[in-house]
Amino acid sequence: MRVQELLEALHPLERRVIPFLRDNVELKDLADKSGLERIEVMRALQWLENKNVLRIKSVSKEIINLDKNGEVYLKRGLPERRFLENLDGETSLMDIKERAKLNDDELRVCLGVLKSKYAISILGNRIEPTRKKDGLLKDGFVEEEFLKRLPLEVSKLDQEGKNTYSKLSRRKKIVKKESVKLKYVDLTEFGREVLLKFKKTRIEGLLERLTPKMLKERSWEGKTFRRYDIKINVPEIRGGNRHPYSEFIQNVRETLVRLGFREMEGPIIELEFFNFDALYQPQNHPARDWSATYRIKEPKHGKLPDRRMVRNVKLSHEQGWKTGSRGWRYKWSEKIASQLMPRAHDTAISPRYLAKGVEIPGKYFNLVRCFRPDVIDSTHAVEFNQLGGFVIDKDLSFKHLLGLLKQFVFEITGIGEVKFVPDYFPFTEPSVQISAKYPEFGWVELAGAGVFRPELTEPLGVKEPVIAWGFGIDRLAMMRLDVKDIRNLFSQDLDFLRKSRRVF
């Protein structure tokens, strides 16, 4: 900042302090001279420090100061002076104590001190001054001189001072040592320049806040506004924001819509029929176990859909129906299929749409909450989102499935390097898993996909090949949002939400 600009931007407090600035001036000094409160001076100094005008040095010092008795003695004279002044010829201890107004303690000290200075001689209970008395009273006591000079820094005492301090400190509450923090100013080169210019330039009548009154009266005309320090930190404000995870989900939805996908929706409480049976998952499949899916207490059963479709699905499970399959070969139960359960995977939605009739060609997706009794840890939650869907057309094949996945991965993650690995899902054949190579994480499994089995599609009335796919959306979100624990995707910390950046 140039000097002139700086001068124009000075805050009124800074203006009050600047005239008294010099090297090694102490904060208290500045406060006294400027007539400001210490806290005001401190604020001004900090601003000036930010502007590189000065440096604030903080020095911790040990200071010797007067204690309670010391203050009294400074006014009334030390006890030994009073003792000596009141000692005329041989006197009894009682008398001198009375005359010099000493307490027992002081009396005892006086005897010791004056004896060591050879100013008195003691004869039993009586005291007599020596020849040295008058000299001592005339020249004064070094201890008194010392007290007059206080406060003094411990480190600056000379040998005599040290001796005196050492003697006084043994007496009752005459001196005390205290540690104080003192703030000093050191001017910078730039600061000296500013000071020089400040004294020469008279800047007066700078406008502070622009007020409606000034506008109305046009009183601002011909005047200068004080410059503000625009680099200064300002307090944060709170705005309205989306939750980062829901914003991420919204972005994914929009990406899919851009790719021509239509969104599907389905019930949270689902029939086992759609969650499993219509997907050709046999009723004794381990994935249908109590431990792998949630059950609900009430109501237990729902209504199965269209009878003909249910019959086709039943036959498909039992013996393959007309699909050319041998089926799972077991007795299929309508009662099990009509049980209700919380949707355990998003794929439950696809057979609903396939059965209802879809556009051909068609592209469909869903992004929904699913529920499973997983043991909760950093990668497993009891409630999570899944992204999935299908593409249907008459000539679709496995190579299209791979093309589609590769396109998804690129559109959603921006990564072009992918690899395919054979995988298994009960409802697709062939099945595949796609991994993408992240520069920071290496290979990461992102999605599973496959061609729906004919035992699934044909009973629902679908003749065309259907490519089904599903993405681990929570995992993608964790990587994108830099969240290490899946539970934090649903963060309940308001500060985290307020401070989180938007995702793009």
Place this chain on the structure above:
Amino acid sequence: MPTIEVSLKDLNKLVEKKFTRKELERALEYVKGEVESFRGDRIRMEIADTNRPDLWSAEGVARELRSRYTKDKGLIRYKMKKSGLRVIIDKNLKNIRPKTVCAVVKGLKIDDEFLFQIIQLQEKICETFGRNRGEVALGIYDYHKISPPIHFRAYKPDEIKFVPLDFDKELNLRQILSQHPKGKEYGHLLADFDKYPVFIDSKNHVLSMPPIINSDYTGKVTKKTRDVFIECSGFDMKFLLPSLNIMVSALADRGGRIETVEVVSREGRMVTPDLKPKRITVDVDRVRRLSGLDLGKDKIRKLLLESRYDVETEGGKFLVSYPAYRQDIMHQVDVIEDIIISYGYNRIEPVIPKISTIGGQTRMNEFSRRVSNIMTGMGSQEVLSYILTNRDNIAKRMDLEVSKLIEIENPISKNWSVFRTWIIPSLIEFIGKNTNREYPQNIFEMGEVVLFDEKAETRSRNPTRLAWAFADSEANFTKAKQSFDFLMRNLGVAYVIEDVEHPSFIPGRVGRVSVKGRKIACIGEIHPKVLENFRIEQPVCAFEINLSDLLGILKK
């Protein structure tokens, strides 16, 4: 997903090819395997295919790798002879455990790794494929300690005693269920019966008590065992036959000679194992259409052989024979997947389907996005909660009686045991968790709730709701109504507000909002009792709107 452990050295020996770790990782794609860890020579891998128990051992994996990496291709035809052994099933097992299939395998040279693999495969067959022994129990015995014929018969709990595996004293059947660790673990499978199944030989030596435990005398296989008797018991041949076939094939792959056993029951006699290959027809055209690859017949034949099938051509069709240990093949698509896997997924040029469609979100999500723009524009912070919550949060702590809740029968934690019926409690709970954060706290959430609905096919529906809450020393009804009004004005919706009683709110400061005669929202100041229940020390006002209903009204 089954996880198995193998030794790299052992696997290399079985395949007769030296794989490095890296090569092996690639090769495992043929068996849908993924390495979980390498520890010295030990490899732990996950096999993704839960329908291929034949792959759940070193022998099974090696079999598939041999056909891809060595000249040993096509179907393996295992030679068998008769053992002369008979197993007789007693009719008293009819409702208890009516079926068994058996085999004898001779000439085994068992080392540590072989023994490890036998036990692992047995475990995987029984636990994973056999549904924790519910469908399949498979036992292996020292053939020479058995005096034929073997009887399979039910005994009363106190009628018979034997020393179970790894025990040193005789226990009767009841004691085994109550004292042996395996008895405690699997006893529930026999809980409904007053007699228990037992394999016993002609000298009254008990072989085992399936599906619980073998006897210590006959039912222990060690490195010294040369010849073994194997039985598989259960209810359903479609589980039992493949289980036996998988086990004997694995032993034969290590040089064992398979011999058949005659199983006699009231229904007749049966010779097992039956390793005769099965057949399925595969259309050339379907292979090409499903894969999208322009494969010649010879190429397809080659890929089939690499996948351990034998092939005969018949016009545009292949008559494909597949091994008896494969129980997963239901449809020709299962074979076609193997063809594509042998071809190599990563050799296929991915093609983006040229399909032109018009995309779109659900109307509800489209609407939600508009609503969230208005809410954030008003300065509100979106929060997200689980739809699963608990009864205390949505009812008790809200000072509310809620009768019809949809409740989880098998919750992992009580915290997430019911579906929320409204969202305001989620927001109040949120504020309760953030009492040390700066005020005002202006938050909203959009999401689904789950309500009973007798008429729906799933007896429930899940409308989308919007809830908003404001916590601050200045929070009051006016603030809530102002915010609500801001939203409604932006949506262009006229509404009527009426007094209503609601225990979660302060009486006289709560309203029900209707749009075109339909109740769609409530709005008010939260009752101090509720705030106390959530340890909130600032006033809170809130509203909740049924967005699904509102959208319905707007559409009309």
